[in-house]
Amino acid sequence: MPVRIFWKDINGTYLGANKLFLEDAKLSSKDEIIGKNDFQMPWGETEAKLYRADDLEVMNSDISKINFEESQTNDKGETTVLLTSKIALKNANEDIIGVFGSYMDITKQRNTEDELREQKVILSHQAHHDALTGLPNRVLFNDRLEQAIEKAKRSNSKIALLFIDLDHFKEINDSLGHDVGDEILKTVTTRLNESKRDEDTLARLGGDEFTIILEDLHQVQDSSLIANKVLESLSKSMNVNDNVLYVSSSIGISIYPDDGVSTKDLLKFADSAMYKAKDEGRNNFQYYNSTLTELAFERVVMEASLRAALKNEEFIVYYQAQVNGDTDTIIGMEALVRWQHPTMGLVSPAKFIPLAESTGLIVELDRYVMKTAMTQISKWYEEGLNPGVLAMNLAVKQLQKEDCIEVFQELVKVTQCRPEWLALEVTEGKIMTHPEKAIVILQKISDLGIELSVDDFGTGYSSLAYLKRLPIDKLKIDQAFIRDLPDDEEDAGITKAVIALAKSLNLKVIAEGVETQVQRDFLVENGCENIQGYFYSKPIPSDEFENILRNGF
Known part of the structure; x- marks a missing residue:
């Protein structure tokens, strides 16, 4: 390779x-270059400063720079890549008197390497992706599933694998042609991408078979939400080449680690469950575990009922007294929702609150x-009674809504309820998921x-640094620590510590789940006068609570 x-x-x-x-300097003889510097060369405006800095570094340090890459741009804007070496130039006395250098033009070599690298990326993409849809193919799918399994092992979480097969696709292909x-x-790929979450992996295994890997599942049945979205999305008509076509799908679902631990x-097992879905009449999903399928369908029915219940106002509010344990007088109450189902009767909140949270209906319900x-x-x-402060649960999804503050302001206005009559309870663990955002919104609520108050305190993972910054007024000791008081030493110690923490932060404190005289006495003696629980009253309808307000316990 020619050396300059x-x-x-x-x-x-x-x-x-x-x-x-x-030749590079566009000079015809050695005499022309003598006395010139880099600022007078074709590369003067673009690289002269850099070259001078390099020269000084070599001369000042007396350390040679060998085979380093640099670029050079000529007056036409064309860039070449050079492989350069520089050493200090010395006289007979070993004094540094300048710099001696050489370089080779390796532009073609680098361009070739870049092209090969680009080709490698293209070939790698082709080897791991489906040419028609651009989705991960079977090879990449297997790799992604293995990675998901390893991650789930470390975090002790669950994965769902959805195996999706299009119904009657072969007949369409055979009758209307492969182009259609x-x-x-x-179109199916686009709709599947819209149905899944951003973090899920969608792949095409071949033909009309697709898979979706769902990671970090909180509940196994959450996979049914995605499956239902897929079924609904794919069942809509498609307009292809002036043909209005309908393509449904059958979905099989397997769960890691419940059904299997290998890809x-x-x-x-997901494939097997998919064939079960086809046997059930197509356009449905089935779990490999048939019990899960029953639970999923129960969930679907429950969600539909929940939506209808909101529309038909089947929910009623019960009130549980909050009492000063010293004086046995009511200081407030907590509003607790109950579902009066027309056929199932009174439905436990434990059954519908988690579903309302996972579907987003909790905001409307709240x-x-x-x-x-x-x-x-x-x-x-207005009637002259003194019910105290009304405590209400505030869902985290409510906090995440942009109109959150406006809604509270409007509710206060339309109900003619004073802000000082109200208390909102937020669950400790959930606000700590995004504490910075929570602090901002909660401060705005506090400003109203x-x-x-922080609900279920002691069960989450609060940072005391964040707790100090939260604009809260009260801590609520979770009933899990109250249940075995005063006999359980650990619960007694935790309860005393929470009371002491509240006092040190100038916060009020209340205990929930108080059911016995000894529990009440222990709490009052240790500085927690505010009591909620069956010892005073279970949650009751408004007419019964009004009777207590008028006549006492």
Whole structure:
């Protein structure tokens, strides 16, 4: 490879160069270069400063720079890549008098390497992705599933694998041709991408078979939400080449680690469940574990009932007294929702609250409960009663809504409820998921004059640094620590510690789940006068609570 050679004095002035260097400098003889510096060369405006800095570094340190890459741009804007070496130029006395250098033009070599690298990326993508849809293919799917399994092992979490097969796709392909079939597969890909979460992996295994890997499942049945979205999305008509077509799907679901712990088993079992879905009449999903399928369908029915219940106002609000344990007088109440189902009767919150949270219906439910309870407490105050402060649960999803503050302001206005009559309870573990965001929104709520308390305190993972920054007024000791008081030493110690923490932070404290005289006495003696629990009253309808307000316990 041709080598350019040059040498300069200590001031950066050229003393000489070989013929190839002169050609690059657009000079015809050695005499022309003597006395010039890099600022007078074709690369003067673009690289001269850099070259001078390099020269000084070599001369000042007396450390050679060998085979380093640099670029050079000529006056036409064309860039070449150079492999350069520089050493200090010395006289007979070993004094540094300049710099001696050489370089080779390796532009073609680098361009070739870049092209090969680009080709490698393209070939790697082709080897791991489906050419028609651009989705991960079977090879990449297997790799992603293995990674998901390893991650789930470390975090002790669950994975769902959805195996999706299009119903009657072969008939469409055979009758209308592969071009129409390809367009359907592209449309299906778009709809599947819209149905899954961003973090889920969608792959095409081949033909009309697709898979979705769902990671970090909180509940196994959550996979049924995605499966239902897929079924609903794919069942809609498709307009392909002036043909209105309908393509449904059958979905099989396997769960890690419940059904299997290897990629091979999970795929095999999801495939098996998919055939079960086809046997059930197509356009449905089935779990490999038939019990899960029953639970999923129960969930679907329950969700539909929940939506209808909100529309039909089947929810009622119960109130549980909060009492000063010293004086046995009511200081407030907590509003608790109950579902009066027309056929199932009173449905436990444990059955529908988690479902409302996972479907997002909790926001609408929360707002309904708040409006009902705030209207009621305003009525009691208007009638001359003294119900105290109304405590209401505030879902984290409510906090995440952009109109959260406006909704509270509007509720206060329409119910004629004063902010000082209200307290909102937020669950410790859930606000600590995104504490910075929670602090901002909770501060705005606090600025409205509404009291804030942390519910279930002691069961989550609060950072005391964040707890100090949260604009809260009260801690609520979880009933898990109250249940075995005063006999359980550990629970007694935790309860005393929470009371002491509340006092040190100038916060009020209340204990929930108090059921016995000895529990009440222990709490009052240790500085927690505010009591909630069956010892005083279970949650009751508004008319029964009004009776207590008028006549006492």
